[in-house]
Amino acid sequence: xxxxxxxxxxxxxxxxxxxVFGPAQQLHGATFVVDATFRRESLDADNIVIDIxxxxxxxxxxLADLNYRNLDDEPAFSGTNTTxxxxxxxxxxxxxxxxxxxDLGETALGxxxxxxxxxxxxxxxxxxxxxx
Amino acid sequence: xxxxxxxxxxxxxxxxxxxVFGPAQQLHGATFVVDATFRRESLDADNIVIDIxxxxxxxxxxLADLNYRNLDDEPAFSGTNTTxxxxxxxxxxxxxxxxxxxDLGETALGxxxxxxxxxxxxxxxxxxxxxx
Amino acid sequence: xxxxxxxxxxxxxxxxxxxVFGPAQQLHGATFVVDATFRRESLDADNIVIDIxxxxxxxxxxLADLNYRNLDDEPAFSGTNTTxxxxxxxxxxxxxxxxxxxDLGETALGxxxxxxxxxxxxxxxxxxxxxx
Amino acid sequence: xxxxxxxxxxxxxxxxxxxVFGPAQQLHGATFVVDATFRRESLDADNIVIDIxxxxxxxxxxLADLNYRNLDDEPAFSGTNTTxxxxxxxxxxxxxxxxxxxDLGETALGxxxxxxxxxxxxxxxxxxxxxx
Amino acid sequence: xxxxxxxxxxxxxxxxxxxVFGPAQQLHGATFVVDATFRRESLDADNIVIDIxxxxxxxxxxLADLNYRNLDDEPAFSGTNTTxxxxxxxxxxxxxxxxxxxDLGETALGxxxxxxxxxxxxxxxxxxxxxx
Amino acid sequence: xxxxxxxxxxxxxxxxxxxVFGPAQQLHGATFVVDATFRRESLDADNIVIDIxxxxxxxxxxLADLNYRNLDDEPAFSGTNTTxxxxxxxxxxxxxxxxxxxDLGETALGxxxxxxxxxxxxxxxxxxxxxx
Numbered sequence: 001x002x003x004x005x006x007x008x009x010x011x012x013x014x015x016x017x018x019x020v021f022g023p024a025q026q027l028h029g030a031t032f033v034v035d036a037t038f039r040r041e042s043l044d045a046d047n048i049v050i051d052i053x054x055x056x057x058x059x060x061x062x063l064a065d066l067n068y069r070n071l072d073d074e075p076a077f078s079g080t081n082t083t084x085x086x087x088x089x090x091x092x093x094x095x096x097x098x099x100x101x102x103d104l105g106e107t108a109l110g111x112x113x114x115x116x117x118x119x120x121x122x123x124x125x126x127x128x129x130x131x132x
Numbered sequence: 133x134x135x136x137x138x139x140x141x142x143x144x145x146x147x148x149x150x151x152v153f154g155p156a157q158q159l160h161g162a163t164f165v166v167d168a169t170f171r172r173e174s175l176d177a178d179n180i181v182i183d184i185x186x187x188x189x190x191x192x193x194x195l196a197d198l199n200y201r202n203l204d205d206e207p208a209f210s211g212t213n214t215t216x217x218x219x220x221x222x223x224x225x226x227x228x229x230x231x232x233x234x235d236l237g238e239t240a241l242g243x244x245x246x247x248x249x250x251x252x253x254x255x256x257x258x259x260x261x262x263x264x
Numbered sequence: 265x266x267x268x269x270x271x272x273x274x275x276x277x278x279x280x281x282x283x284v285f286g287p288a289q290q291l292h293g294a295t296f297v298v299d300a301t302f303r304r305e306s307l308d309a310d311n312i313v314i315d316i317x318x319x320x321x322x323x324x325x326x327l328a329d330l331n332y333r334n335l336d337d338e339p340a341f342s343g344t345n346t347t348x349x350x351x352x353x354x355x356x357x358x359x360x361x362x363x364x365x366x367d368l369g370e371t372a373l374g375x376x377x378x379x380x381x382x383x384x385x386x387x388x389x390x391x392x393x394x395x396x
Numbered sequence: 397x398x399x400x401x402x403x404x405x406x407x408x409x410x411x412x413x414x415x416v417f418g419p420a421q422q423l424h425g426a427t428f429v430v431d432a433t434f435r436r437e438s439l440d441a442d443n444i445v446i447d448i449x450x451x452x453x454x455x456x457x458x459l460a461d462l463n464y465r466n467l468d469d470e471p472a473f474s475g476t477n478t479t480x481x482x483x484x485x486x487x488x489x490x491x492x493x494x495x496x497x498x499d500l501g502e503t504a505l506g507x508x509x510x511x512x513x514x515x516x517x518x519x520x521x522x523x524x525x526x527x528x
Numbered sequence: 529x530x531x532x533x534x535x536x537x538x539x540x541x542x543x544x545x546x547x548v549f550g551p552a553q554q555l556h557g558a559t560f561v562v563d564a565t566f567r568r569e570s571l572d573a574d575n576i577v578i579d580i581x582x583x584x585x586x587x588x589x590x591l592a593d594l595n596y597r598n599l600d601d602e603p604a605f606s607g608t609n610t611t612x613x614x615x616x617x618x619x620x621x622x623x624x625x626x627x628x629x630x631d632l633g634e635t636a637l638g639x640x641x642x643x644x645x646x647x648x649x650x651x652x653x654x655x656x657x658x659x660x
Numbered sequence: 661x662x663x664x665x666x667x668x669x670x671x672x673x674x675x676x677x678x679x680v681f682g683p684a685q686q687l688h689g690a691t692f693v694v695d696a697t698f699r700r701e702s703l704d705a706d707n708i709v710i711d712i713x714x715x716x717x718x719x720x721x722x723l724a725d726l727n728y729r730n731l732d733d734e735p736a737f738s739g740t741n742t743t744x745x746x747x748x749x750x751x752x753x754x755x756x757x758x759x760x761x762x763d764l765g766e767t768a769l770g771x772x773x774x775x776x777x778x779x780x781x782x783x784x785x786x787x788x789x790x791x792x
Binding site for chain 1: 133134135136137138139140175178179180181183184185188237
């Protein structure tokens, strides 16, 4: 199995509902360093998993829809906690939709799966992985 | 599959028995940077894998029983080599026992597995993963 | 010259005023990974720059007053942009006040200076350094 | 499942053929930070996955055959693109051959698999994993 | 003293002349992770050292003139060794020229100095710093 | 001003005397990731600060005299606390002696200073810098 990973980041505000979150129930924020991994059983004719430049562009585009926002105000997240693990799924699913729409090129249609890790600090991170 | 990882560290002394270890047969020591990963198929009602604060507390408690010790003097490790890979299992198993005892909350009972990585330097690390 | 550095972090929301900030004029947030460095010409009788445990505690206390907050609502920052570089100064000055108040112990009174670096992402950080 | 990882690096020149590569079709170069992971179901009698010193030596030997080269001139890569993902496979397969030849010791014959990650920058890396 | 740092990278081929370089006399390559630091005595009216977005753009522009090249073919470096430390000076001097030309905005004219670090691997890096 | 830095590590056991050290008064250990920085006003005829290969070799030799030891048993440290900051000075002074003895080559005699940083974990490190 092969994989290629590209890294980018986003800076958002949000708050959580639920006693388990303690002081994080207040409006605060986070930088998420985002690693998007694309998996594939074998390489294509160019000897690549995916066009790394295009992967970086598409990840950047997905994050641009979240970056510099207060996620509490985003209709897409109404009534949900935008935890690190939940946002990892959001980014992975949006990337998957772009892959399936052909935005990452024809080669990307042969991908086996996507994994996304969001680092919220030097001591905590969360991941979500899914097939394609 | 989702996962959440928290990082902490411990600083211990130990020595190894066996020619394969060369100079590490002498009493020496290590800082282990410890990453504990908790895996789960789906998120709970709060949209989390696990309460990250509680996970960090429990990891810290597990490491506190090892930290600032000479592991050669610990009865739990009598007659065994406390290699990086072996200690990764010790930390994972002790965390698993705490999960099963309810120390990480009811949500944690839904975890699928635990993985622990111990970084012994910038050029070497070891991991152990197990189901729950 | 000797120095000792301890690392911690905080997660805050804020917004900026001024066209130069572009989309960061919207309410967003950041994780700041904070490195506090304590400088000293020579070591004390215990062969240390500062008690590292106490330094970590005091840094944590300084960050606790900012962590999980929307800095736009903090009276201390009214009318100012809480940029990464400005917050580096805030943290350094508050640490310096604690040093001078004796909160880091008598040894700390011999410190020559403090430097604070706030990492806002994997590709950008800012620092402020001052004498003591 | 246990694993042990060792890190080393190599510095090479190369160019790519194919429009997808854009400016990387020109002769350029890369530092690859190489992480080689050795997987094993259970520990051996010494409580190790593999002799970490020997693993580091063998990885260094594999990289020495590529380091400080222009890969465009290497017969082994004639007519192929030496992408990060393709080189990850080259390193993994060469390590696997050394394991099977006994170069990593008898214990290494019990390994379950090898994974190799090549970091090409702080924002991009690629991996290949295979059974043994 | 305040500073702001932005990180980017470039991937180049080159070779060195001189016995001291050993195997690096052959054509090889490197990824340089480039940190550009801008220093300033006090903050401007917006509470910044420099517009961080503009700093990142200008660093990217400077690196674009070197990226994906064989430096042995660049007239600017004819007859010189493009060592990590020498390239750190090249990047710093080109950034300084852009600052003085007003490309980083009027605020940047108040900068005290620039430092550039080029990381060539996880175990080696070089820096050059200069006043402005 | 130019600088070149090389990284290596050592793994030692030790204990501290003095109440300020709390549980670190017990025999424990540490991995120190060691960064040795060599400073120089201008580059030599080869366009380097120092031969980086030789610098790495000499740092490795200095660390070899400490690595895999219980520092409490080393006569050189009798009656002293081998704190991170104190060991940074030991490494810097031993490197300086080697520079002055010509072990890093003639070029190294033109060095302006040396700085050594010892990382004891992902959240704490200490440095010592001195002229040459």
